[in-house]
Each structure stands twice: as C-alpha cells, then as structure tokens.
Amino acid sequence: MPDPSRHRRTRTADRLLGALCWASALAVVAVFLWLLWDLLSQGLSHLSWSFLTGTVEDAGRGGGIAPVILSTLLILLVCLAVAVPLGVGCATWLSEYQRPDGALAGAITKAVDLLASVPSIVFGLFGMVFFCQVLDLGFSITAGGLTLACMILPIIIRTTLTGLHSAPNELRLGAAALGMTRHSALRHLLIPAAVPGIVVGVTLGISRAMAETAALIFTSGYATRMPSSLSDSGRAMSVHIYDLAMNVPGGAANAAASAAILLAVLTAINFTASKLSDRWHAKAVVTR
C-alpha cells in the first residue's frame, strides 16, 4: 500500500525541479536573445552579400570581411589539427595506460588543469616569443593557430577524460577476455564510447578559439589582406571586432555586423561537427 503523502511529496519535488529547470533555461535564452538583438539592431543594416565577400576598406568601416573570415577559418583549422589529436591522445593515455593514482599521470593532469587558468593574454605573449620568434614562424596564421591550440588543449583533454571515465568497465573486461589488442579495443569500443565527451570538448574548443582576441593580437596579427599561405599574417574575426569596437571611431556598426557573422559561422561549424560525429558514432561497433 503506497503512502499517499509520500506520493504527493514526490510530485511536488518533481514539479519544483521542473519549474526551476524551465526558469533557468528561459533566463539563459532571454539573455542570449537580448545580446543577439543588440548585435543585430546595430549591425543588421550593414550586413549584405558584399560585406561577406568584400575586402576590408577604410580600417574596417567600409568594405567587407572576406579575408578576415578566411584567416579565422585557417587559424581554427591549424588549431584543431594540432589540439584535437594531441588532446585526445593525451587523455587516452592518462585514462587507459596509466594508473589513475600514478605519480606521472597525476602530475600531467595537474599541469593540464593549470594550463586552463593561464590568462589568455599571457598565451598571446608566450606565443609571440615562442612560436613567432624562437620557432621563427613570424606573425602568421600558423603561429596563431598553435597558440590557440595550447589554449584549448585543457578543454579537450578534460572532456575526453570525462568521456573515457564514463565508458562502462565491461567494455574493457570484454575486450581483454576476447584477447583484443589494446589499440583495437580503443578504436572500436572505448573511443566511440567517449564520443559525447570529445564532441563537447571540440565544440567548446572551437567556440573558445573563435571568441579569443588577446592571444591572437600578438601572434596571427592584424593584417587584413587575403592570406595566400599559412605563413601570412591574418586578422581573426574576434580581433577585427575588437579593433573596430575599441580603436576605430565609427566602427561599432561593422563590429556588430562582424559579430553576427561570427555567430553564423559558428552555427555552421557546430552543425557540421554534430553531423560528422553522428555519422561516426553510428558507424562505430558499439554505440552504448
């Protein structure tokens, strides 16, 4: 015989938590829409096809932002090509090849966590000295991408670790019992099981990289010409927005328009990433 008062309590708790969840979600969406409306009301009149395809004129107050978009994408590509394999590899090794309480693994995890809290402007100054000068890459898209890669590495490592830790132990036991090689167990069982974590890491990493200003002013630089190679200096969208908003009188409208386009580009990238990960997830032998 169920206790009716307990039943009522459960229902109240359910309702309360539900209401809180809806309220906080609504609050977040409201703030986001407010921000978006602010950007669009300033920038919408400047958005056009020629803004997307034109080159930067008059310090950004005129023309378009095509070279800036291309530079941003190239910087992002360099950044992800380095940070994702490195981050996933590092997390895999920490989770699957080391005792979790081992000294080396502990030290590496701590070092990575510490990396996450280094101020972005310090990354910029470090990148300028290490990548631009010591490795002689100059102010270039490569240097900017590598600096960003250092910055998003902790995000990718942390989230991949979470993904791997949540993979059920049965997978490892089963693989071992079947005599699978370790790398095929990783490839077919564990990494696929960690996909949700990795996807979140990559998504957050992309967002962080696209939003970063301070680290890029000193590394990939300020040049607005169309980049012809990865060793060219190229201005990222966030740097362009910063410069227009803070240093160019009358640049506010184009700054807002550029920010709106940055969000659109980000939406497109996130959409592609989630489609890719769905396909990859579906192909895997085990999908949980």
Added chain:
Amino acid sequence: MHKIPSYIPQPLLFSLTSIGIAATLLCSCGKKDETRQLILTGSSTCAPMVADMAKRFEESHPGTRIDVQSGGSSRGIADATSGLADIGMISRNLKEGEDLTPHRMAMDGVCVIVHQDNPVENLTKQQVIDIYTGKIENWKDVGGADKAIVVANKAEGRATLEVFLGYTGLDNADIQADIVVGENQQAIKTAAGNPNAISYVSIGEAAYEAEHGTPIKLIQADGLAPTTGAVANGSFPITRPLQLVTKGEATGLAKEFIDYATSEEVHDLVEKHLFVPAGN
C-alpha cells in the same frame, strides 16, 4: 589507411589531410616573387590609420608589402629596439632612455568629456585638478546638479594618462578615481552610460561619437573649445603626437614609407581617422 594509427577517428583524418593539402598548396603559391617587406608594430591608436596608409603605399609602390601589427606603444618601442619590427608606432613622446628616432605623423588632442545631460560646459584647469584629486566631489560645486561625481581615470602607462598628468601637473598617486578605464572607447561608453561620470579622451574620437548620437559632451578647457582646429593651430593645451620610430636613421624601404606617411599625400587619411596632420 593501415599505416595510420587506427585510434584517430575519420573526421580528424579528414581535417588533417585537408590541412596538409591546403598548406602545401598555399605555401607553393605564396612567396614566389621578390617583394620588399616591412613590418610595423605598436600603438593600437595608430594601427588603423597606418594600416590604411600602408594599403595605399602598396598600391602606389608595386613589389612592396607592408605588414602592420597592433599591440600597444610599448610593443612598438620594444620591437623597434630589438629589430623584430622595422618601424615602431607610438602615440606619445619618447621617454628618456628610449634610444630611437621619432618621425611625427599626426597630432591628437585630449579633452575632458561628460554625459550629454550634464549642464556643465566649461571647467578650469584648477577645477579639473580638484575633481581628480577628490577636493570637489559634487557636480553642484562646479555649476552642475547635486550629484556625486564619478571620476574615470586612464590605466597606468596609457598615453592619454601621461598627457593628462602633464597638463594638470599631477602624479597618478594623487588621483582619486572611482573607475579606471583603458581604451578611448571604453571611456566614451562609460561617460555615455553614466550621467555623473567625467573622463578624458582623444578629441577627434569624442567629437565623432558626439556627432553620431553618442550622449556625451566635450568640455571646454579654460574656455577653449576642444576642436581639431584648435589642436591644429596649437592653441589647445593638451596634445600628444602620433609617431613612427626607428632605430637610428631610417634607410631603404623604411625611409620611403616614413617619408610617405609624413607627407601631404596621406593628410586625408589622417583626417579620416580624426587626427590632425603634423606640420600644420
């Protein structure tokens, strides 16, 4: 496919391959011909204007390539001294111990601003000093409403702060600020968003913003209206130079560019960026 470590998933392989291909393609088509290259770094105030100059210079001098990088006056000094940049850009005077050769491109005036709704029109030098040192704390003491003054100062090292300290004869330790801001735009937006704030910024930028609907007002200094005209004829008391600096005398392409950037050919660009051409 078997040679590649199999734990690397397909999307990564794809992005790695594509970046490899892109890199080879891009690298092979760049850097073909002999171009003469120049790197400028420094002041974020100068950078947009100099970038425009560089663009025009490249068009009229084929076979040259001028890369302008931002990052602050001290970066300009450091990079020009170390040779990382051919030319540095600074928005202030050279200090003692900075062993570089300056080339003046333009002048910029600095004026006090308040919110549009503030009835105050004019402040004497002494009133400004008293407000910034905390002796005057209410707008009613200088002819305004009965409201506490919110004093916005610039951050240490900013050229506008140094110019302002030079004008008032104060040391930064004497200033009692309620808020510290960085860029001119931050100061303008602070004054625009707070009816009781006072700040000081570049005249050209403030005049432009005030004309385009930002609710700020430029305050007269001892009865002198802050206009670019007053900066140009030298009557306005608070100014700073925008300069290019080189290690020793400039030679070759650096000299060509500096001659160009200080010539009359770029005066329209200087004015477009709301500064006053040097040599007027």
Added chain:
Amino acid sequence: MTWWRNISLSRQGTDRLVGGGLGLMAVISASVVFFILIFVCRGALPALREVGLTRLLTDGRWLPASSREPQYGVTAMLAGSLLVTAGAMLLATPLGLLSALFERFYAPRNLGRWYRRVLELLAGVPSVVFGLWGLMVLVPAINRWHPPGQSLLAATLILGLMVLPTLALTASAALESVPAAYFQAASALGMGRAATILGVALPAARTGIGGGALLAAARAIGETMAVVMVCGNIAQIPGSVFDPVRPVTSTIALEMGYATAAHRSVLFATALLLILMVAGPLGLAAFVKTQQKKRTVRHA
C-alpha cells in the same frame, strides 16, 4: 581502471607503439604549461629581484609607473581575481546544472537540441562583445541602482554568463553517459523524476560535472577582455558588491601593451602569482581526488 594494464592479454608490438605515441602526446601536452611558466618566470625575474615578493604582497596601492614613489601592491588584485571567480561560479554553477538538467530531462527532444545550440553559440561570443554589452546595458542599469555601476556585481554577472555554457555543456555530456540501466532501476523502484535526478543521475555524473566546473573556474580566472570593461579596475578590496574591483587579468590587459621595462616585469610577476595561486588549490583538489579514488578502488 588499474586492472587494465594487468589483465590485457595483448603483448603486441603495435600496442607498445600506440602506447608510446600516446604517452609522448601526454608529455607534450603537459610540457606546454612548463614552457609558459618558464616564459613568465623569465619575465618576472627582474621584478622579483628588484622589487621583491614582500613588497608585491604588502604595498598598499598599485602605482607601478609613478615617477614619485612607485608602489606595487598586488594583494587587492589577487583578492579581486578570487572574488570575481567565486561570484561567477556561484552564479553559473546552479544555472549551468539546471540548464543541463533541462536539456537532458525536462525539455522535449527538439527543444533540448535547440537549447544546446544556444549554449554552444553563447560559448562562442567573443569576450569583447560580452564586455561591450555589459558596459552599455548592465553597467548603466546597476548605476541607476547604486553608482558607479562598474562593480564586482557587474563583473560577476558577465563572467557567470560567459562560463555558464562550459558548465552546462560538460554537465550535459556527463549526464548523457550515465548508464541507461541506472534509470531503469530507479524507475523500477518507483522513484520520481526529481528523486532519480538528484539521487541517481547527478551523483553518477559528478566526476564529469566536477571536471567541467574546474574548466569553468579556470576560464573565469583567466578571462581578460570582458572583465576589464565592467569591473571598474580600482585595485582595492571591495566593501560591497557595488564597489569596483580589479582582477589580475584586467591589470595585465590594461597595462601590458603600454608598460615599459620595470613595470612590464612587475606585470609578469603578477601573472606568475596568479598562476601560483591557482596551482595551490589545484594540487589540493588533485590530492583529495586521488584519496577518494583509492577508497573507491578498494571498495570495488
């Protein structure tokens, strides 16, 4: 997962190769922070030698470029960093968790997916946009309530908003990987939705949520461009949430581009102190975690 290395039957060469490669990647990843530390230390050395750690910690004010009597007090800034970060986490943790719960359990499937997109976009808004929005919308609003507007409160709100997506998205991923069997069991026991979430899902996902919170806190403490616009930048220990504060990062952002020799070195020293300040609690947290893990392993 200690047992893995002991029971794996594989002794294949490729496995050693892969293991070695992954280990190399881990070492490279970890070495980045050491390179950065060396770089920062090199920059900070002149200041530490000439000004000294005691003066950095005991000087009353921050007047690094004063011609009369330079002062280098950074204590208020370190406190500012801590306060702003704590405030942001206090705001973002409940909101982020509730957001994740909403997306996973309460929203209809499609709505949840859309909500996720919003969070992802929010994570990608450049900090300067957040900063300007805060300066033009939030600060005037707070100013009407309690001047000057630029304050600990404004910085907390903006930073909280900025790190919220990190928290929500990582928490959501952690919740996603809670085994379905747990929910089936809870349902079979007749547990309500709230009880299942609070009693089963959140505890099962706590490592992932903790990792996300760590990332979010790190982001908050290292954030530069947005905070500088809204915090007021007065180096003082604030008396209330309406007083301006000045975190370490905003000092670096404001002054690094304009600082010369000695001043610049002091800024590096400040950055070093910030990193050390983070390293302390981090080491402690890692220690506690290993202790906990030891216990769980023994129980299992």
